[in-house]
Amino acid sequence: MAEIAQVIVDVPTMQTNRPYTYQVPAQFDRQIQVGMRVIIPFGNGSRQVQGFVVGLDEQTEFDGELKSIISIMDLNPVLNQELLAMSQWLADSCYAFRISCMHTMLPNVMKTKTQRYLQIIDELSETDLFELFHGQDEILFDPENMPAETVSRLLKLKRQHQIEVTYALTDQAKAKFVTSIKPTMSFERYEEERSLLRASAKAQNKLLSFLQSILGKEMSLSEAKEITGLANSIFTTGEKKQWLEKDQLEVLRTPQTTLNSDNKVIPELTADQKVAVDAICESINQEKTAETFLLQGVTGSGKTEVYLRAIEETLSEDKTALMLVPEISLTPQMVTRVKGRFGELVAVLHSGLSNGERYDEWRRIERGEAKVVVGARSAIFAPLQSIGLIIMDEEHETSYKQDETPRYHARNVAKWRSEYYGATIVLGSATPSLESRARAQKGVYHHLLLPERINQQPLPAVQVIDMRQELRKHAESNFSTALLDAVKDRISRGEQSILMLNRRGYSSFIMCRDCGFVMQCPNCDISLTLHMDTHTMKCHYCGHEEGIPKICPNCQGHKIRYYGTGTQKVQEELQSLIPDAKILRMDVDTTRRKGAHEKLLNAFGNQEADILLGTQMIAKGLDFPNVTLVGVINADTALGLPDFRSSERTFQLLTQVSGRAGRADKAGAVIVQTFNPDHYAIKLAQHHDYERFFQTEMNIRHRGKYPPYFYTLQISVSHEEEVQAAKSIMEIAQFLKANLAATSIILGPTPKSIARMNRKYYYQLVIKYKQDNQLHSTLTQMMDQIQKQSRQGIQISIDPEPQHFI
Ligand SMILES: Nc1ncnc2c1ncn2[C@@H]1O[C@H](COP(=O)(O)OP(=O)(O)OP(=O)(O)O)[C@@H](O)[C@H]1O
Numbered sequence: 056m057a058e059i060a061q062v063i064v065d066v067p068t069m070q071t072n073r074p075y076t077y078q079v080p081a082q083f084d085r086q087i088q089v090g091m092r093v094i095i096p097f098g099n100g101s102r103q104v105q106g107f108v109v110g111l112d113e114q115t116e117f118d119g120e121l122k123s124i125i126s127i128m129d130l131n132p133v134l135n136q137e138l139l140a141m142s143q144w145l146a147d148s149c150y151a152f153r154i155s156c157m158h159t160m161l162p163n164v165m166k167t168k169t170q171r172y173l174q175i176i177d178e179l180s181e182t183d184l185f186e187l188f189h190g191q192d193e194i195l196f197d198p199e200n201m202p203a204e205t206v207s208r209l210l211k212l213k214r215q216h217q218i219e220v221t222y223a224l225t226d227q228a229k230a231k232f233v234t235s236i237k238p239t240m241s242f243e244r245y246e247e248e249r250s251l252l253r254a255s256a257k258a259q260n261k262l263l264s265f266l267q268s269i270l271g272k273e274m275s276l277s278e279a280k281e282i283t284g285l286a287n288s289i290f291t292t293g294e295k296k297q298w299l300e301k302d303q304l305e306v307l308r309t310p311q312t313t314l315n316s317d318n319k320v321i322p323e324l325t326a327d328q329k330v331a332v333d334a335i336c337e338s339i340n341q342e343k344t345a346e347t348f349l350l351q352g353v354t355g356s357g358k359t360e361v362y363l364r365a366i367e368e369t370l371s372e373d374k375t376a377l378m379l380v381p382e383i384s385l386t387p388q389m390v391t392r393v394k395g396r397f398g399e400l401v402a403v404l405h406s407g408l409s410n411g412e413r414y415d416e417w418r419r420i421e422r423g424e425a426k427v428v429v430g431a432r433s434a435i436f437a438p439l440q441s442i443g444l445i446i447m448d449e450e451h452e453t454s455y456k457q458d459e460t461p462r463y464h465a466r467n468v469a470k471w472r473s474e475y476y477g478a479t480i481v482l483g484s485a486t487p488s489l490e491s492r493a494r495a496q497k498g499v500y501h502h503l504l505l506p507e508r509i510n511q512q513p514l515p516a517v518q519v520i521d522m523r524q525e526l527r528k529h530a531e532s533n534f535s536t537a538l539l540d541a542v543k544d545r546i547s548r549g550e551q552s553i554l555m556l557n558r559r560g561y562s563s564f565i566m567c568r569d570c571g572f573v574m575q576c577p578n579c580d581i582s583l584t585l586h587m588d589t590h591t592m593k594c595h596y597c598g599h600e601e602g603i604p605k606i607c608p609n610c611q612g613h614k615i616r617y618y619g620t621g622t623q624k625v626q627e628e629l630q631s632l633i634p635d636a637k638i639l640r641m642d643v644d645t646t647r648r649k650g651a652h653e654k655l656l657n658a659f660g661n662q663e664a665d666i667l668l669g670t671q672m673i674a675k676g677l678d679f680p681n682v683t684l685v686g687v688i689n690a691d692t693a694l695g696l697p698d699f700r701s702s703e704r705t706f707q708l709l710t711q712v713s714g715r716a717g718r719a720d721k722a723g724a725v726i727v728q729t730f731n732p733d734h735y736a737i738k739l740a741q742h743h744d745y746e747r748f749f750q751t752e753m754n755i756r757h758r759g760k761y762p763p764y765f766y767t768l769q770i771s772v773s774h775e776e777e778v779q780a781a782k783s784i785m786e787i788a789q790f791l792k793a794n795l796a797a798t799s800i801i802l803g804p805t806p807k808s809i810a811r812m813n814r815k816y817y818y819q820l821v822i823k824y825k826q827d828n829q830l831h832s833t834l835t836q837m838m839d840q841i842q843k844q845s846r847q848g849i850q851i852s853i854d855p856e857p858q859h860f861i
Pocket residue numbers: 322323324325328352353354355356357358359360485509675676677678714718
């Protein structure tokens with residue numbers, strides 16, 4: 056008997072974590088449950104919004120009058136106890152609003168769509184109203200698609216209280232239904248019906264035999280039409296004659312994968328794999344112990360097989376398994392392997408799914424039909440229950456951290472869930488993040504090693520080419536002689552090459568050779584990027600787009616030139632250097648369409664091309680036996696970034712891309728082109744020496760007081776007026792200095808390296824801290840300020856453990 060509900064209200068502009076109290080009308084008494092979505096009145100007037108029930112009470116004492124819940128949107132809670140508790144923790148630890156955490160955890164379609172209607176209050180006499188309302192009492196208010204003049208006239212009428220606004224919410228979370236048919240009679244009765252037909256009624260005759268063939272079954276109408284080739288009208292006739300019954304059948308929109316299916320032979324484990332699998336399985340079998348393993352295995356050492364065995368064990372214990380991969384569209388081979396092993400039990404969640412597909416996969420998980428979930432970052436919130444195992448492949452990848460609010464790291468969410476269920480965590484990587492490797496060192500994580508490739512296949516030999524020398528020999532080519540010769544050699548042997556163009560912090564822009572003018576975004580402090588495919592200049596921060604100028608907008612000169620190296624330009628150069636090479640290009644431009652990744656990879660896997668040329672997206676997870684050469688066209692770009700992790704990123708990327716070569720019986724080679732051949736990250740990657748890199752980098756981090764020795768937290772402030780932004784970051788800095796522990800260090804405040812974005816000015820400061828009991832409460836206090844200040848247009852964000860410092 057719940058009479059009072061605590062509701063988190065879904066209004067984005069209302070920045071609070073406080074639940075609101077609503078009356079539960081008697082008719083909903085039995086139905087309402089914590090974790091359901093409800094529609095509630097909010098604010099003045101007739102506004103309706105969505106909310107999430109987070110608490111139910113019986114007490115009726117309350118000062119003042121309570122508003123009542125209007126309706127309940129769900130038959131079952133969409134947030135179970137665990138997810139509700141998690142949303143609370145997530146909001147708290149990420150300094151985020153609970154409503155945005157809830158939305159992050161749920162499929163998109165759980166957001167309601169609000170439409171505004173305008174309604175005439177009294178009788179209408181004026182022609183004005185008649186014209187605006189087209190003679191109706193109510194119209195949809197859609198300011199974006201209405202002439203400005205109409206909008207202002209309508210708003211004026213509203214101010215004069217002639218019309219009022221009403222809100223209608225539509226629930227987008229809809230299951231998909233299709234019409235189905237079912238035979239209603241026995242075989243003999245159908246025979247009787249047949250004898251009554253005229254000889255010319257061939258189609259009906261055919262329908263009768265078909266129905267006889269599917270006795271006791273239900274089938275979708277469209278499938279039945281396809282099988283029989285009969286028209287709709289025949290089925291309608293059949294329904295009228297009561298030969299069949301029509302019904303609504305729910306269909307799940309299951310995403311298809313088009314990647315070549317994996318050979319399903321389950322290999323015998325190597326000795327090292329066995330040690331790892333045994334240790335992990337033992338932990339899975341222990342109830343209620345949340346242990347974390349760091350599985351550090353060189354590229355091609357068979358980490359995936361370890362994951363698969365661990366999943367198998369988890370399922371046999373009647374528990375569920377969650378497997379995260381950095382970006383699923385880039386690792387279709389992984390999905391194929393998991394699906395190949397566990398079939399229908401697998402649900403795949405990723406950004407390429409349509410909203411409907413995502414919703415249906417989500418419900419398959421929620422109902423317990425899918426017991427293994429594979430997905431990218433946000434799949435960590437999959438509504439699995441009794442989780443026994445959480446795997447994070449390539450655990451060092453930055454894509455596990457969300458850059459927008461809530462700024463969570465999937466690894467921390469994994470830890471929370473593993474403690475909730477007593478689940479085992481496996482973090483896998485050839486190049487673990489320094490944070491994780493340091494924890495393994497301390498014994499916080501169990502360290503498991505796969506030091507060798509399968510079949511003792513050697514890691515590829517890496518040759519480093521000094522591009523400063525090369526440029527002296529021949530100007531302005533992206534290809535050294537060594538790399539070109541190696542590629543030609545592979546082509547002549549019928550082997551394949553992967554070439555990577557590192558494009559982080561890299562872009563193509565245009566510049567006037569007369570006056571040096573560079574096209575800038577009118578809203579942001581950065582230059583526009585040239586996109587040859589659409590023939591436009593685009594801002595990668597705010598999305599601003601314009602045409603490519605033919606003459607310089609500054610001096611009207613004609614010497615506009617392209618700078619920077621796009622993959623397309625590199626492809627053209629390579630093609631002219633090796634005219635008969637078959638090149639596949641994989642970058643954002645060629646993979647925009649759904650399924651394009653898989654198509655390209657399939658083609659390459661079928662050896663339809665000699666060379667796969669691409670950006671970082673080709674560095675991960677690819678396992679092609681015929682690839683014996685990997686070339687890195689430019690290893691340096693990440694090194695130039697003002698980020699203390701830039702060496703770590705470079706080392707990780709080089710190791711990972713090198714790992715694509717020589718994975719089967721043919722030996723592999725790697726050629727790395729660089730302007731910094733002596734840099735330790737490049738040298739140590741050349742020698743596959745993770746341990747030395749770890750020691751070297753740890754020393755540097757220790758000296759600089761960086762993670763993993765210190766934690767970091769970034770606070771940014773933005774405002775349309777630079778003075779306002781600067782003023783409030785200074786105030787924050789003062790406040791922090793007065794309240795934080797003496798051991799905590801504040802860096803800044805400074806303008807962000809891109810100081811202006813989307814017409815707003817950005818300032819930031821970074822806190823480095825070891826242990827600071829004051830920090831959390833101080834920052835939470837600051838969150839209250841955010842709520843006050845955001846009303847004046849100032850936006851403050853707190854980012855715990857940011858992964859990018861630019
Ligand atoms: N025990 C085994 N015996 C034979 N082949 C195996 C065994 N384990 C894995 N393999 C095969 O070895 C290859 C490399 O394994 P896998 O892709 O799992 O390596 P990985 O450690 O995940 O590599 P990377 O980090 O480079 O993605 C795969 O083709 C896999 O099928």
